[in-house]
Amino acid sequence: MEPVWFSSDLADEIIKNNDIFEQTHSIVTDIMSGRLQITILVENMAGVLTNKEVDNRERGMRFFTKILQEIPKDFLTDMQIKFISKFYIDRLKDNHKVIPAVLEGYLYIIDMKNYSVQLSGEYFNVLFREVACQSQVRQDRYNIYLTISKLLEKDVQYMKTLGPDFIYGVISSMDGERDPRNLLFLFNFLPKFLAQIPLGHLVEEMFEVISCYYPIDFHPSPNDPAPVTRNDLAAALCPCLYAIPEFAEHCLVLLIEKLDSSLRVAKIDSLVLLTKSCETFKAESYGPFLKALWSSLQREISHKTDDVLKLAAHESLSALVSKLSTTANTDQSFENFIKGILISMQTALAESTTVAQFVQATKILLTAANASKESCEIITKAMIPAVLAYYEFKTSSKLQIASIEFLGDLYELAQHWGVLDQIQKQVDEIPQLCLTAASERTKEYQVVGFRTLIRAKDALKIDLVVPFVEILSYNIQHLEDDEVLSVSVETVHAIARKYPELIMDFVVKGKCDLENLIQDKTALQKRLNLLSSLASIDDFTKVIIGEMLKVISSSNEEASKVIQALSSSISNSSLYSYDKVAQIESDHGLIDSVLTWLYSEIATSNESLEHGYSLVSNTICSLPADKQLNILSNHTSALIEKCSMNEANFQMLECLYRSIRPNVYNKHFEEILSLALRLALNNDKDMVRLKACYLMAHFLNKAENGQKFELMYEGLKNNLSSCNRDDLKICPRLIFLYGWITKALVMRGSDLFQFWLKKILLSISNPECSQQGSEAIKIIMTDFPDCLSFRHHCRTSLLYKQRMFLTFTKITENMSICPETKEAYILSWAYILEKTPKSVLNNEVNKIASLAIDALEYDNKDLLIVMIDILIYFVQAKTVALAQSLQTILPRIINLTTYVKSMDVRIKSLQCLYDIANSYDTRLLLPYKQDILIDLAPSLDDKKRLVRNMAVKARTRWFLVGAPGENKEI
Template sequence: MNSVWFKPELANLIINTNDIFEQVPSIVTDIISGRLDIADLVENMAGVLTNKDPENRAKGMSFYTKILKGLPNDYLNDLQVKFISKFYIDRLKDNHRVIPPVIEGYSVLIDMTEYNIDNCRDFLTVLFREVTCQSQLRQDRYTIYLIIKKLCEKDIDYVKNLGPDFVYGVISAMDGERDPRNLVFLFEFLQFFLKSVPLGHLAEEMFDVISCYYPIDFHPSPEDPAAVTREQLANGLCPCLCAVQEFGESCIILLVEKLDSNLRLAKIDSLRLLLECCKSLKAETFVPFVKAIWSSLSRDMGHKTDDELKLLCHEALSAVIAKLETIADTDPAFENFTKLILISCQTSIAEATTVAQFVKSAKILLTTANAAPQACEVIARAMIPATVAFYEFKSSPKLQIASLDFLGDLYVLAKTKGVMDRVQLQVAEVPQVCLAAVSQTSKEFQMAGFRTLIRVQDCLKADLVLPFVEVLIHNIQHSQDNDLLSISVETIHAIARKYPELIMELVVKGKCNIENLEQDKAVLQKRLNLLSNLASIDDFTKVIIEEMLKIISANDPDALQVVEALSGSISIASVFTNEKVTQIESDHGLIDPVMTWLYKEITSTNPESLAHGYTLIANTIGSLPPEKQQNILSKHTPQALEQCMKDDIYFLIIESLYSPLHPTVYTSKFEEIMTVALRVSLSSENEVVRTKACALIAHLLNKAEHGQKFELLYELLKTKLAACSRDDDSLCPRLIILYGWITKALIMRGSDLFLFWLQKIVGVLNTKEYCREGSEAIRLIMTEYPEYLNVKQHCRISLLYKQRMFETFSGLSCKLGNLTPDTKESYLLSWAYVMEKAPKTVLNNQAKKVTPIVIDSLEYDHKDMLNVSLNVISHFVLAKPVVIVDSLQTILPRLVQLSRYMKSMDVRIKSLECLYDIANTFRTSILLPYKQDILLDLAPSLDDKKRLVRSVAVRARSRWYLVGAPGEDKIN
């Protein structure tokens, strides 16, 4: 009880020393424990609170406020809070120095549980009367806003009843606020405030106070560590401006005016505001302004280079149309507006002489049509015949192609908007135009015609099928162009779905009859591709597949091509679904004949040409459900295993049977298969067979179910491998590669066991003899193969396995001892493989560690490694320039050196691109010292023997010319 705060001397202490402020926690403890009554404390402070010197009174109030802050929210009772509130309100009338702690204290007081909202009426009245908010410091202004916000949150209904005086108080408090932080806070609060408190006659004042910030023009100081950005302010302001309907008219007038501004940012902000207005304001508000809005929008939509602006214009237009559509029944504005757009675009399309002009107007129409079904109907009805006429007008090939695409777009829109039945008459013309286009000989016309036809396939009439098929079949048999071939097949497919009988008659039994086999191999192959593609349509499956299987079983010389075509089509999942493949297999039995054919051919034919057969089997099995897979395994495994004992080449059949299994499939043969695969993978002399064996081991390990089944296989693998002799020189490289596959399988299934194998691989990286194989193993762990270990083969692929690999490898490689010059290259190469495939975000996190490795790699003469390193450097230049900036002195000469790297043009191109990016990214002051040297060093590349290199060199050199030169478009 001896502490000073129990005595009246406390007052003097507060005046004279600052130490007493440190004691606040102890005082608070005493108050909470009941040893000290807060009223007594105030009595002891009397001397300072009523001191003549305002500075001392301020001290007293700060002390009091600090005590309040320390108290728990629920400590004070109703009466105490009321008393303290009265006291604080009274203090507001005091000298300006006293105000800050008073405001701060009141803010704390509001948080008290027992604070009664009735207290605030007096407080606010006095506050608005006595305190000029804008003459306070930033922090104190913030506190005032915070108090208002807290009060609104506490009891919004009470605050509403405070009436216009309160609203006026708020307006005058924030009028003229300049600090960005406070503004961000205010804008956020205002959105809530405006929507909850009725403004009455003060709406206009409020709007004036808010709108003076619009459009935001603000550049944060570069030194500010936590700067408020312009975007933050703009995003906050935008919803406030159109928060209530009362602002509507003024807001739209304001934004229409700013849409015509010369400042790009003002335009962008206005467009965003317009979008926001469409969300909150009534449609009627827009009616008087639509013409003005349209004229600004249509002008900016024609901007040549600014895509962001164009996109926003389109969004805004779309929003306005959608908004107007809501009152389409009562107000003619919607109809007038659509017509206005239609007429103006129609005119500019008719006058268009370049594709850019055509596309600009077409895009506007599409945006309009997309915004509202009614608009879509009007536009489709007018524009489809107009565009058809435009096409026939034969302006220029490019415009005609553009108009074909436009027709397709219009059709798709009409379909998605559900107005098809009302424009039937118009769309019926479109296929005829497509026919006219595909009848031309030029590839571009045909492509465009088919593209549009595929989109409008629903309205194709039966009488047009024949002419289309004529052109298509001619293309398919004679065209050399892959794009045209694949789109022709796609078109026939589309027509076949609509008119199966016609196509059956014309194509399958007519022109492309399979029995009418051609002598010309190339034509035959193209026909077969088409037929196997059509086989996916139910009506054709039976006829085509049976014919094809007949050829395969008859062991015709053409069987190879049939298998190739089938395998190609079945692997396209969008054409042949799993269900379809299952159905074909159960109805017609695809695997048996192909298998028989393979056995017959396997020893005599080149394995590469049989690859399609294996793929066909693997893909077919992969599409079957687990039970069926099991059946096929039990049927074919014995023979395959038996043959495999005699000749390793039969292992390819085993691989195609066992790779695509579902994880749930398990047979007693698995261990035997594993044993055979291990033997083949290490001892076969055929490299393809060895790789397939390794891949199968990886598949088995990756898919085996957790628990016993996996353990069994894994133990088997470990014992077999432990038995291998380490001394055999020829075996070691194969072992290392196998380790790579095992690691890959394990890391992909997310098993921790991979670490054991990866350690072995990283271990050999600093041995002279095997470092090459080590990096090769790392490469195959990181590479994704289309034929192994993917989803189609039901493998487990854990997310982020590449990231995990990156991190583990990075950890393990640190522990590697000193590298000799012999092994360093392989070490860096392994790093390159890991970095190439690791996600870029991971690289960003490890940038400090990775950069020296990449820079080191630039010294070595290894094409792949250089490519990867240049890619990583380019990535860092753009994404994380900070880590590169200090090394520019080293990097630039190396890049220049590589720009003349004779062995690979890719390396030359990449290094030149990187030099361009560097000139584009870093500040002029950093680049200027190197400018003259680089310009001289780049001159030889201008005369490179490859044109592609020259064009990049020109780009890089021209960019370096601009560094620090007048007219450079860079801020620094």
């Protein structure tokens, strides 16, 4: 007996029998085998599809749609699809209950391989005429939008031919949409639609339908498991508003209106929209609106407290100037706009009485100047002479210093945009003003004068070199201030690059008397620092390094000062590149000279030895692998032998091996590793133990994956497993070493670090060594310039700190902590959290918030600073967990506003109080208001000005809690 779907009885079965819906797979099998034609199937269903009862017709369409969805997309022919398409189009005229199954079915039809987009014209015509989109449920509306989107992707050219009726239908279908998911889909789809389909005379209608959502004012339901946020919608809506140039006038009118509103979110959205619109709109479109735009931008940039708003306004100004500059030679609007900015800001500068007012005006000018080459030329040409005059006019030292810094900024912008030639006359005056400032005996004037000259060194004329050299030489020989000395050396270095012969004569051979370097003991160290800096310049290298090595080789008392100067300069990568250091080593044998000196001084144990070790390490790290191997082979055997007689020699061995490249390996590695392990655990000198840990960490981190690494690791693990952990002397050293091993492994991305991290956590749970355990965590999370750094060729996984956070979180889930070890445990968390990006913390809000609240009870400055910072981050994010714990948090934070041991703790506590009042609902805060206002009074009289300022800000904000018209956006 044939199944029911081969006869007209199928219609009755669909109406009466729910089980027929479970047999669609069998029907599809018969269709695919050729036993049943799909057209025959439709005829057999006629009784249900044309039934007088709406519910029965709806069942029939659902049944047929289910069959379609189970047929492979490449099975039906174009004629069959055409037949089905017409059938579905006809069903669009049916009762509204039938429509959902029709929309769902047609969405599947258009995905079929042989579907012709030409069939869609009739579909859209009937759809937009017969179906009111916004009368449908959310999913049906989504299906309509998705159908439009998919057909647009299939054949843009055909969709263009559908004309205004199609566009009007799209506009009508989305007009009034309120569901956030549907809106997010529409906002992501519309920019592509608008860019591809000409709107003709419907531009205004389309813009009105889109702009009615602007600015987005939406708050997701707290019960939504996957909510669409306001920011999601705002970010997606913005590109729709500037999608095509035809929107320009409507868009600019809209954003100017919103910029003038009092709603902060509307202002920020409008500034972002203005910035983005410059990517699409033509420069001429902005012409009629420039006066209003500048007025709005200037107002927002001048906002006193909202940094986000100010930054957005600066970005908008930059984008607008950049866009307008594209018409610099054809349209007067650009020049008029820049001149308007100049006039406004020159007035603001002239009237400024504080540095803050001055800087605010200069930032606007710098933003405009940095936007384009054309704006840079106009602004720098006008402002450099104005600032020079301003310096003479203003008697305030702070304003004069700020004006010189502004000149440096203008010069760098002119250099960046390549307009120095066009403003040569104005630029030539800058070094003279720098000399005037440097001639003052006030530190602040000298520093700003020298720093600005360094920035504008190319503008320095030869006639000013000698006056500068006289001042600089005097500073280097007589002044003691580190900042002035440092900037003086930098300035001489900068001048030397432009005028090497003059500096060689006046400074190197003259003031520094290089040929009799150590005869004059006066300010020798300062002169050596200057010479070692100059030695990085090719014209000076051979002469200076040669004389310095003579001093080192003589092993007299001045040799240590030469070592110190060279070590400081060569460690500065901005002065000495790898290639430069390698050249010096090749030409002068620097490492051999320094090692010889170290051999002779090893018994003295003076501080200068550390400079020698650092110099060797920083030199060898610059060499290629073959030269590193050569140096190691020359010195290793002798040093290992000397270590057996005097363990202080190990530091020489360590400085040689610490900086080698990962592919360097020789027969001594295992012996050195064993020596380092023995010293790390048994030597009584802290520095020797530290260097031993350094070296083991470097070996583990840099070893090539494979047998060598496995042997090295397993050997180290076996040796450590035999150590006596009950030895009170050995135990802290073991934990310290565990920290370095863990750090080396996690930085190279090895999972083996977890084994050692668990050992550290065991020590944290032990009252006798919990403090050492937390210190080991600090080692793992801290960056060290001389150990496991990129400069020394170490492997550094970019996300290793995030990985530490995730692993630490997982391992400590079920960890039991006794009261005696809780402080060390929370301190360990603080070391982790301090170095973890804040965004990563959002996955563990409740746990971290609880730890941070507990930490407020401990008298530990480092712990408090980190944890209050975490609380501030969560408060600013309006975290619910903290809102529910205000009765615990507020008394503890209030307590810390008078924390005697640290000004930073007091400031951060007050900042946290301000943010709490600024973030949470008034109804939560009112019960605490009066007590907090009283408790904040002592902070208003704090001996530190910064604390008093923060106290005023916090108390003012709490005073406003519950006040009429209170604005949480403040």
